[in-house]
Amino acid sequence: MPHTAVEQTVRARLILSAHCSSELFVTLRYRAVDPLAVRMLFPAAYSLDEPLEPCEGAEVVWVFARRLLAQGLELPTGLGDVRIRPSRGAYTLVELRAPEGVALLRFEAADLHRFLWHSHRLVPAGQEGRHLDPDRALAELLG
Template structure:
């Protein structure tokens, strides 16, 4: 079973202009870092012209689909029917995107198959320790 889940999503960039632009984004969950998810944007979607990735708590994603959540660099809240607003706060400004809540739910369900919510502590650091143990056993056999 794969230890990493990636899912492409369509995000609508919210700008001051009346038309919202669709941008590609990738949600990522890695069992090796069971508390976190990330959302990456490809170079054409960023001001700097390089891929930008934001990491935040998986629990924040869960909470943000139900109500306003987050106080730091990443904040989420429901918006209308089947939309979630994700805000990314940086010194350069704030970027806001709308993502279909159904896509976020599907991503979270897939992540639950790797690491059930509430059991993250059982997986934190295990990949590292498994590799170390395997290497030790190999060296002593």
């Protein structure tokens, strides 16, 4: 059976201030059935939602365009909730904006390049339309 998804866990730094950051692991996910999007999954501990029980909660998932991630590795990009830009050294910064606040994360650019390389092997850039299933997408939206 051919691969239909790419998943990679990478290390990131949550920038808390100019002199303080916290390490966390983020899972990057790409699925051929949703060829335009990538997902970043964060541990439940980083959710701003109130858990139902102590130490319980759902992982935090951000979904945005694969193209945005690819462009952000080369130059600042994004105008909305997700903004990505190269940083000094071999790093890439990802800024996530929500009504509750802003999170700034620093990733090793090589990890993001590797993830994109694998996603492009699964669905080459420019060929995403061949993998789109409008009926399936509509069914997911209507839930």
